[in-house]
Amino acid sequence: MIRVLATPFDPWSAIAEHQVAMQRDGEYGACATFVGTMRDINEGDQVKGMTLEHYPGMTEKHLEKIVVSAREKWQLLDTLLIHRVGDLLPNEPIVLVAVWSAHRKDAFEACRFIMEDLKSQAPFWKKESLSNGDKQAEKNRWVEKNTSGY
Amino acid sequence: MIRVLATPFDPWSAIAEHQVAMQRDGEYGACATFVGTMRDINEGDQVKGMTLEHYPGMTEKHLEKIVVSAREKWQLLDTLLIHRVGDLLPNEPIVLVAVWSAHRKDAFEACRFIMEDLKSQAPFWKKESLSNGDKQAEKNRWVEKNTSGY
């Protein structure tokens, strides 16, 4: 399941609910998950907020493509992928990837693969709102590039 | 935090609670988790229950050692490791590893490292209770060996 959400979500209850709803009890031996969360510091600057822009339509298509590609490479039982858009505050979850499989190798590798493809290819863009010190004017800046996670 | 539990646990609420209790809001950008769950089939046989034996004392020491070793290799903010012992039913969680870090590479790699070391080194032993077909007598068998997850 793929969801693009404009409001905050709780990753752990989302996983728990999906795990019940998918009705694979007894089949999955492994669930690997990743949750990306907004930090309050980036590149040495205090970040007080963030806006996540995306390309509606292409985003969903691309996320779907990533999941299909992971299912071709590994034996997976189910996947859950949630990504926030809109205005975020520090400590809010940005992305959730959860992968269920019979065995751990598939779950671990597919989860990481999905995250790396998402970070390098999915059409989302972050703009940070900075507040450095009391007197300094607020600044907004686009995050320029994601670094590779491998 | 390391816990060896003789009763069932809910991995998602355990993570959620730990994440609040650790008081690292705004610092962690990445949380990688793994949950291992009891399947109802193993090596082609229907498994109706499992007993997890361990070596009290050495278990906790060894798990502590794995976590220390992961913290030496990667930049981690916190870890949570829970392992069941005693009698389990299919679909009950066996193990939970959760790793919080500023960046995803550290979280992913440390989570997998902890799981692999645990599977190959931590002193736990599984005995399965099988029920193959209606008339066949129940059998118990020790799981002989964990396979490598890399």
Add this chain to the structure above:
Amino acid sequence: MTQSKNEHSMTIKVLYFASLKEVFGCAEQVINSTGMSTVDDVWRHVSAGCEVQQSVLNAVNQEYAASDTAVKAGDEVAFFPPVTGG
């Protein structure tokens, strides 16, 4: 009456995202022009006079494309900087 392909006037929807949206001052425009066979033709058409100082990715009909990817009437062409989600 026949026309060479490049002479054919066609309508294309162009989208801009993130910093490029700010550079172009709009999120979306519809262009109607002749002489556009590829993504690069569209880019030269819309960026004439703009200083774009960053790497630009593009998509045709919501799929990643290359600068020499063909475009046809009715296509949706998007230009955007490197992605930073996740």
Add this chain to the structure above:
Amino acid sequence: MTQSKNEHSMTIKVLYFASLKEVFGCAEQVINSTGMSTVDDVWRHVSAGCEVQQSVLNAVNQEYAASDTAVKAGDEVAFFPPVTGG
């Protein structure tokens, strides 16, 4: 009066886990014997007459050890099959 090390009688606690516990018919025994300097000496002492047909790991005082690891009076020595947790 002096004794050579191997002649010294000492008490060692020996633990068995999983299938080895079933082979030995007990989880724990205390042995008091002479001639035990290493883990392997302990193993030969306890397994005399037993057919153990699997690989056996060991630990001394709750840390993995080798068969030539030294043991001393009061040590806890454990024998067990390959681990299967997680």
